[in-house]
Amino acid sequence: GENVEQHPSTLSVQEGDSAVIKCTYSDSASNYFPWYKQELGKGPQLIIDIRSNVGEKKDQRIAVTLNKTAKHFSLHITETQPEDSAVYFCAAWDGTSYGKLTFGQGTILTVHP
Amino acid sequence: SQTIHQWPATLVQPVGSPLSLECTVEGTSNPNLYWYRQAAGRGLQLLFYSVGIGQISSEVPQNLSASRPQDRQFILSSKKLLLSDSGFYLCAWSVDGAAKAFFGQGTRLTVV
Secondary structure, eight states, rough: OOOOEOOOOOOEEEEOEEEEEEEHHHHHHHHOEEEEEEOOOOOOEEEEETTTTEEEETTHHHHHETTTTTTHHHHHOOOGGGGEEEEEEEEEEEESSTTEEEEOOOOEEEOOO | OOEEEOOOOOEEOOOOOTEEEEEESSSSSSSSSEEEEEEEEEEEEEEEEEEEEEEEEEESSOSSSEEEEEEEEEEEEEEEOGGGGEEEEEEEEEEEEEEOOOOOOEEEEEEE
16 A cells, blocks of 8 residues: 655744755556645644646745656755744555555644744 | 545544545546555555445554545544544545546544
């Protein structure tokens, strides 16, 4: 089955800096890669996603890049703000099993004011 | 627009007691439904998924069961809770044939 590795497990940045979180996946058949943000005590919220037919997608301060050859994808947050502090999860879907996603272990992002 | 409701938000139950967590989705038909468990705020483990009424697939052997009595209702149950069942339980839905999943707000279960 699919295996998703996420790094780093914790990330601390100063407000205004950029933050990058990286994930690798094992199944070359995977073709959909979402990113979720989870605030304390709440459910994960989908913030951006990318499909395998594109290499990059941007939404304001958030961008995701995908390298299918290397089987890795990354989340980039620019001009970080304290409210970006949360746990971020990447995930991958191989397109074969009714939308089952395999998640990374999460990154705790702390943005210091 | 679609919304997902999950309740209760928190629950404290004694060991050996039964469990019933409910999840409902509004604004869509025939969704795929999922139950996840999250330990210590990290790592989402898929427990069950359902592609239709009465259709349940289990991902991991455990003390829990799931049922889908109606198209947009998904229930997580246990006959006798164990201490190890404590955790944060999340319900999610997606449109059939797509992987974009949306989560409920979760239930914090503490077994004492």
